[in-house]
Amino acid sequence: MTIRVNAVRSGRIGKVALIAATTAAALLATTTAATAASAGAGGTAGTGAASASTTPKRVGTAARIPDGAVRTGAPAGSTAVTLSVGLEPRDPAALKSFVAAVSTKGNAQYHHYLAKGQFADTFGPTADTVAKVTAALKAEGLNPGRVSADGLSIPVSTTLSAAGKAFGTGFASYRLKDGSTGYANSAAPELAGNIAGYVSGIAGMDTLIRINARHSTPRTAASAASATSAARASTGSSAVRAQAGTTGPQLCTSAKSALSSIGSDGGGYYSAGNLATSYGMEHTSTSGSGITVGVMELEAFSSSDVAAYQSCYGTGAAVSTVKVDGGSKVAPDPDQNIGTESLLDIEDIVGLAPGASVIDYEGVDATVLNAKGVAVSNPNLSDADVEHVYRTMVTDDRAQVLSSSWGSCELDTSGALISAENYYFEEAAAQGQTVLVASGDDGASGCAQDTDSTNQYTASTDDPASQPFVTAVGGTDLIGNPASTRSTWNSEGGASGGGTSAVWSLPNGTALDYQSGFTGSGFSSTACKPHTGYTCRQVPDVSALADPDNGYALYFGGGWGTIGGTSGAAPTWAALTAIADAQTTCKANGPLGFVNPALYSAARTAYAADFSDITLGNNNIGHGGYSAATAAGYDLATGLGEPKAGALTTSLCAALAAPATGAGTYHAVTPTRLLDTRKSAIVPAYGMTGVQIEGNAGIPASGVTSVVLNVTVTGTTSSGYLTAWGDGTTRPKTSNLNWVKGQTIANLVTVPVSGDGGVDFYTTGPTQVIADVQGYYTDDTSGLTLTTESPTRILDTRSAKGVSTRTAITNSTVSLAVDGANGIPSDAKAVVLNLTAVGTGGSGYLAAYAEGGSVPTVSNVDWSAAGTVIAGLAVVPVGADGRVSIKVVGSSHVLADVFGYYTADAGGSSFTVAGPSRLLASTAVAAGQHVALQVTGRVGIPSGIKAVVLNVTVLGSTAGGYLTAWADGATRPLASNLNWSNANPIPNQVIVPVGSDGKVDLYVSSKANVIADVFGYYM
Structure with a gap:
């Protein structure tokens, strides 16, 4: 799959030239079904590329059955299932063009984002398209719900029996190597040919998806238990005393005492104040004021732990929860590592940007407890459950910055989910939302945690980190207070996720070709089998602290400890972005939005001033990887490197100060x-x-x-x-x-x-x-x-x-x-x-x-x-x-x-x-x-x-x-x-x-x- 901006270009020679109909048709044939939409009389453009024929067509592929999975029969036909029928935008090429325009410095539309709720009218499928797909679903005996606010998804609550009949597929049950169970469709969903071109995919057909939080196993401080009551009560001068380089809230004395069994600030863990100083981030009690950060989660979190963390730092950031599809049904359990990811995301953001607000978008649990009380992958989690969280974060459009620390190996992720995510992230970019995603913790082997995958040790990236409209954040190791040594994170069997996407490519010479001129050593130009004029997407874009041996100070389970992984790096960049958005020069002109074009532009003009180049280490965890030491600048282990936040924020916000308006x-x-x-x-x-x-x-x-x-x-x-x-x-x-x-x-x-x-x-x-x-x-x-x-x-x-x-x-x-x-x-x-x-x-x-x-x-x-x-x-x-x-x-x-x-x-x-x-x-x-x-x-x-x-x-x-x-x-x-x-x-x-x-x-x-x-x- 590729990003296409110029599906048909002019063949004009001199003043006038004509292109025959057959030539134009041939050019159109090179585009995807989505971009081949046409406009009828009256210019009713982009209603999809559906055929006039009702001959059934398959959409997507059959579910991927993990290696070693044992078929155990068929699930009960009465099993309730919620599907998500994804719809193509009315004009995918126009959507990409708009995103490029609002994200490109100097363009007349730079940062003129869509207003809240305007996406459906502007880029969503037409009412006629929605009506046709809805009618076709009803004709198959289904009961489709109301189309989503952005027009990109129609929910269908049904049973496996009815779904199999409607979409021409069967279902089988499986037991995986780790003992977890699930079911999957045996064939790609089938749709009538006259609506197949309108549909981007159908999510929810299988529950074999394995999506993981990208963090390490947390380490509990030896004295955490004794520090619990002190942390809850610790406010006042010890909580807000600033150290050199920052005037912001500092880790309280009782927390330092509790963490002393692990090490010191900068020599065993990093506090928010030290991290802010090390990155040159503005750090005051109001940093990020007026900005909202949304975090994607598939678990619940302990609000009392967040309260204790804020009490220690003396902060009072507003933290709220939006439950998606009913939210979590499993209580947080630090001993089972349930709820830890959410705490890392929230506490990292409120520590670095205490003036910002945080919305926790809580979806269905990725992890549940089995009959023996042991945490296992949720056998009922589907790709539709994951998609719903991203859709809600974007269509809600309350947060200017979105952060996700959850991911799955790109090679093992369903096409329906990948396609749906792509359109949601484009929608976010059109609305001015910045999306930060953890690049993964498995180095160059994105499937390494998938022990039942045939791709386990194949060179691969993470989804959604490899998506073209997100900023992928890799991991580093820091030492010092403030940091004086920086290297690629690679320890305890984990490393900064990076490499070349097997799915996505960027169109050369266009505004969306933001990685032009930045080629990491080891880059594979054929990994994604790009069409002529396209280059495979590289991951990550930037990096931040991720090493668990010198990780984030976290309050969880009633006490202090440390944690690492790119799950910490992504919210660190989310906090940095929120602080930038709150700057006067940025705020007056709207949020940074899709920031990749601006990041790479800053790297072209002021790399040494805006970024710390990582030149030590690699992300090889034993199955091949990429070195950060091969050349200055971009690499496939740490991307552009770490931020010099003060200078980088100035560069990003200065891009807004005097854009070319195109006014004439x-x-x-x-x-x-x-x-x-x-x-x-x-x-x-x-x-x-x-x-x-x-x-x-x-x-x-x-x-x-x-x-x-x-x-x-x-x-x-x-x-x-x-x-x-x-x-x-x-x-x-x-x-x-x-x-x-x-x-x-x-x-x-x-x-x-x-x-x-x-x-x-x-x-x-x-x-x-x-x-x-x-x-x-x-x-x-x-x-x-x-x-x-x-x-x-x-x-x-x-x-x-x-x-x-x-x-x-x-x-x-x-x-x-x-x-x-x-x-x-x-x-x-x-x-x-x-x-x-x-x-x-x-x-x-x-x-x-x-x-x-x-x-x-x-x-x-x-x-x-x-x-x-x-x-x-x-x-x-x-x-x-x-x-x-x-x-x-x-x-x-x-x-x-x-x-x-x-x-x-x-x-x-x-x-x-x-x-x-x-x-x-x-x-x-x-x-x-x-x-x-x-x-x-x-x-x-x-x-x-x-x-x-x-x-x-x-x-x-x-x-x-x-x-x-x-x-x-x-x-x-x-x-x-x-x-x-x-x-x-x-x-x-x-x-x-x-x-x-x-x-x-x-x-x-x-x-x-x-x-x-x-x-x-x-x-």
């Missing part, structure tokens, strides 16, 4: 035709054509951020749609024009211009494409800024408004005064008009231009039949006399509604690209009703914007009508944006003011389906 000013040009395929060849169905923007028709050769084009399709021989986007970037799953057979139709489009200065067009039906430039944006103050107005009609030839007669205009020109109309000032350089042709007498077009200027040979609104009602947005330069001219070729009444104007005044609004992204999937709106569309907080659009640029499409209306867009909370204006006379799809770009609540309203006069795609906004 507008430059109007004389409308000029840049592309007309009628002079070359028709664009075939599923074909592409492109045009050079920069350096063409007087447009600058560089510095153009977006271009405004009037795009026309004509000569259509079947229905279809057109998408415009910047060459060299991912084609969005949105549409700019939609048409039916024989229709000629135009629309204004605002298109981001990529690094090579070109724009591409993709069509799903054979058509000729015409593109006329109206203007462009640059990322400076040299152009014009926009002032928006409440839409107002200033011309209507039907009622002699703006003209002296009520007759239709036939092959003539209307002179329209805009200076002073609706408050437009005399210094306006261009005006935003929505032009509508009504009562047409046959084919024709409208062309608007500055009065007194040259008459353009291009058009703004086109029609091909009598009786047409059609509208088009136009940005029209204003003549010296304060007027614009509207040329009518053919016969038509003409309406003009003003939406704003451009001036050279720096106080106006500048334009920022956003998307293109779908904000409103096809939604039925009743006649005379409106839909309130949330704009801000989605796809990186910030609050406080003045106006938004939308492409709105109406289709499926049974009667003629019109659509009006306006700011939510304001009075609906007596103007229109779209007009239609039949059920044919009608698109139009709108520039509409946004209400104080971040919403715009879309009203339809007759029942219709409405689609809205965003292209940018004005601040």
Whole structure:
């Protein structure tokens, strides 16, 4: 499985090139089923790659049966089981592109995360997809529950008998080498072909999963029992006395006394204060204030132990619990090592970042007690139980930082769980959540603890540490107070997990190729069998203390002790991230989010200042491994190394201080035709054509951020749609024009211009494409800024408004005064008009231009039949006399509604690209009703914007009508944006003011389906 960003790239040669339909189809065939989703009429993109056939298809694989497992029969068919049917996002490529944008310094969308609860509307599967999958499950006799908040999972509570019948598989019971038991499906789940492409996997089909906490066996201090009461009572000066290098809470005297049998601070264990000093972390009683850290757990924990730990340190961090699927059923038992992992995660975080809050996401127990009272793997734990915890942490979206110290060998982890985790971690990145994961405690042999695995001693990494959208944290050994010696952790049979993923790869040369230039010695370029242009993911990314011989001071079971493992390293980095998020320069611009691109960027520019390079040791536990001493910088044992937290935090937060916003000013040009395929060849169905923007028709050769084009399709021989986007970037799953057979139709489009200065067009039906430039944006103050107005009609030839007669205009020109109309000032350089042709007498077009200027040979609104009602947005330069001219070729009444104007005044609004992204999937709106569309907080659009640029499409209306867009909370204006006379799809770009609540309203006069795609906004 790979991360794909550019599924189809332009093949443009010079100014224009065409790619045949067969070539485009071949390119699409190289993508995964998820990315091969297509957009139908109206641009209903990303509804999955499901086949029209109902012929059953297998999804995923049969369960992996551990080596040495003995089949003991079949589980009872009445056994209750909870399945999780994972769904593909509506457009996986667009999701990855968005994550790359919000995670890449310099991108216009950098750190403009999705608002809470917006993922489903933006990237989740469409309501139609959910309905189809739900209906198919019901048809198989199942009772699916409500889809998850993000739209990525449908729960199904059923029995093994019903599940086997519905998914075409049997189940068998097994006894494993360690005596534990479980069951598994004998074949991959089977689904009808017409929904299989919508489903990413089905979790919960087997209970042979073995997920382990990545910590060592805790060591109890000899004097722990006598220290118990003292620790609980120890507050005041001994609890908060600071040592050199930190002013934060310190380990109390009674705890030091209890731990003296193990060693000293820095010579047997590390206290929070010493660790903070050793890493240069800010450490005060309020460090991390205002930030929430979520920890993933599969067990309960002792709240009294946490209270005693905080009492010793004199801290009062809020710690709460969210029980997932009912949470744990087993009481914490330190003698059985149950509850220890949770305590390590929580106590490490509250000791290092006492100002932060912690949420313990408590899932179903990974370990239970058998009839003899001995701890064994839970025979009823399934991959669905694990998935539910991650899903809850992400969809809850209460914690800015997420930490997990649980993992399983990547080679032995179910495909359904790996796929589900990937989408949840992408969702976290889109929302601005940082995910830290322990890289594992088995060195380069990630399956070493799986004694019944055929992969036990195979070179392997851990899941989810190898996931591409998490930060994997390896382990080191420290000595000193503060630390003066650093090396790779490798002791007591454990070592820092690291190596090359067998599953994941990163796309070379893209924003998600964050490991480019960092290749650890021993890296295998074929471990994951990457496609051309991809490189296998390397683990870990960074490291921190993990050696149990010099580990973390922990309060558990009513006393003090020590513990190690990468389970301690991950929450250490979680605390560091929380402290960074709380910094003023970070906090003002949102959390760090998916931090890998920023980490590797910091390493490229200031490695020695931001990281401590680990050059001692290796992670070979006897079956091969990787050395940290082979070269400076990155290695497959400790990643980039340990943090120099002060400098690193400055680097990460400085990346937010002045990001390139992409905000730009507008430059109007004389409308000029840049592309007309009628002079070359028709664009075939599923074909592409492109045009050079920069350096063409007087447009600058560089510095153009977006271009405004009037795009026309004509000569259509079947229905279809057109998408415009910047060459060299991912084609969005949105549409700019939609048409039916024989229709000629135009629309204004605002298109981001990529690094090579070109724009591409993709069509799903054979058509000729015409593109006329109206203007462009640059990322400076040299152009014009926009002032928006409440839409107002200033011309209507039907009622002699703006003209002296009520007759239709036939092959003539209307002179329209805009200076002073609706408050437009005399210094306006261009005006935003929505032009509508009504009562047409046959084919024709409208062309608007500055009065007194040259008459353009291009058009703004086109029609091909009598009786047409059609509208088009136009940005029209204003003549010296304060007027614009509207040329009518053919016969038509003409309406003009003003939406704003451009001036050279720096106080106006500048334009920022956003998307293109779908904000409103096809939604039925009743006649005379409106839909309130949330704009801000989605796809990186910030609050406080003045106006938004939308492409709105109406289709499926049974009667003629019109659509009006306006700011939510304001009075609906007596103007229109779209007009239609039949059920044919009608698109139009709108520039509409946004209400104080971040919403715009879309009203339809007759029942219709409405689609809205965003292209940018004005601040």
